[in-house]
Amino acid sequence: MRIGEAAAAAGMTTKTLRFYEDSGLLPAAKRSSNGYRDYHDDSVARLEFIRRGRAAGLALTQIREILSLRDAGEAPCAHVQDLLSNQLAELDHQISELMALRSIVAGLHATAASGTDASCDPEQICSYL
Amino acid sequence: MRIGEAAAAAGMTTKTLRFYEDSGLLPAAKRSSNGYRDYHDDSVARLEFIRRGRAAGLALTQIREILSLRDAGEAPCAHVQDLLSNQLAELDHQISELMALRSIVAGLHATAASGTDASCDPEQICSYL
DNA sequence: CTCAACCTTCCCCTACACTGGAATGTCAAG
DNA sequence: CTTGACATTCCAGTGTAGGGGAAGGTTGAG
Numbered sequence: 001m002r003i004g005e006a007a008a009a010a011g012m013t014t015k016t017l018r019f020y021e022d023s024g025l026l027p028a029a030k031r032s033s034n035g036y037r038d039y040h041d042d043s044v045a046r047l048e049f050i051r052r053g054r055a056a057g058l059a060l061t062q063i064r065e066i067l068s069l070r071d072a073g074e075a076p077c078a079h080v081q082d083l084l085s086n087q088l089a090e091l092d093h094q095i096s097e098l099m100a101l102r103s104i105v106a107g108l109h110a111t112a113a114s115g116t117d118a119s120c121d122p123e124q125i126c127s128y129l
Numbered sequence: 130m131r132i133g134e135a136a137a138a139a140g141m142t143t144k145t146l147r148f149y150e151d152s153g154l155l156p157a158a159k160r161s162s163n164g165y166r167d168y169h170d171d172s173v174a175r176l177e178f179i180r181r182g183r184a185a186g187l188a189l190t191q192i193r194e195i196l197s198l199r200d201a202g203e204a205p206c207a208h209v210q211d212l213l214s215n216q217l218a219e220l221d222h223q224i225s226e227l228m229a230l231r232s233i234v235a236g237l238h239a240t241a242a243s244g245t246d247a248s249c250d251p252e253q254i255c256s257y258l
Numbered sequence: 259c260t261c262a263a264c265c266t267t268c269c270c271c272t273a274c275a276c277t278g279g280a281a282t283g284t285c286a287a288g
Numbered sequence: 289c290t291t292g293a294c295a296t297t298c299c300a301g302t303g304t305a306g307g308g309g310a311a312g313g314t315t316g317a318g
Contacts, residue, residue, distance in 0.1 A: 084238040091231040109213040
């Protein structure tokens with residue numbers, strides 16, 4: 001199958017497939033006689049795996065690690081479990097940071113909303129912020 | 130005061146101050162006879178304002194808007210209140226997205242943790258992901 | 259024959275907020 | 289005199305995940 005078909009099957013663009021090949025996420029596709037990339041169903045499965053990983057918030061470098069392990073013949077499941085574990089911790093961290101930020105901003109907003117025009121002095125640069 | 134002092138006082142690098150000047154967040158500093166930038170305490174206050182804005186998660190473009198209003202002599206408080214309001218909505222959105230992602234990843238992690246070695250087939254590319 | 263729809267490589271561009279480094283100038287201390 | 293710590297400008301790169309578009313080759317249909 002040609003790149004356009006493979007891309008459509010995986011819900012990506014042809015640009016993305018070439019980018020993944022350049023990035024080492026996809027092995028270099030074999031070429032037809034006309035020089036066109038020729039993909040097998042396996043490639044689509046691999047692309048879908050990448051898609052699922054991205055949807056889980058994994059970075060391409062992490063997905064590349066998983067695929068490299070697998071390509072080396074190792075079962076990457078333990079590694080994947082580690083990654084997911086880290087990812088979970090990372091998400092918890094991000095969420096708590098954002099919630100802390102939210103409470104700061106909410107406080108600022110409340111203060112700003114309660115300010116009178118008198119307190120809003122151009123010289124003060126919004127001192128509550 | 131020279132750029133290094135001002136930067137230290139504001140907890141930034143000299144690179145950052147020059148960057149802010151280029152970006153229109155700081156007015157062009159007046160120069161000493163040797164060509165060095167010469168900062169006043171006001172600049173440090175302004176830098177600290179920028180820092181607080183950044184800490185509140187505002188983008189430099191938003192901070193620039195606030196400062197521009199103030200520089201134009203308008204009290205920017207109403208605008209700041211709008212920005213904070215939007216920022217709050219944005220944070221809520223980000224938090225809910227991250228929490229949704231977290232529950233997906235938690236599910237994947239639980240599945241991965243429950244997998245036996247037998248289910249961990251190198252050919253399967255960790256089918257649970 | 260021609261046209262549209264594919265494909266190829268190549269290089270640059272995006273947003274964000276800086277950061278690094280080169281080449282050069284200034285100044286106070288030892 | 290020299291050394292070291294400052295300062296200046298300017299250009300280029302960082303990381304992320306591709307996107308835009310040029311210039312050209314290939315193929316099937318009408």
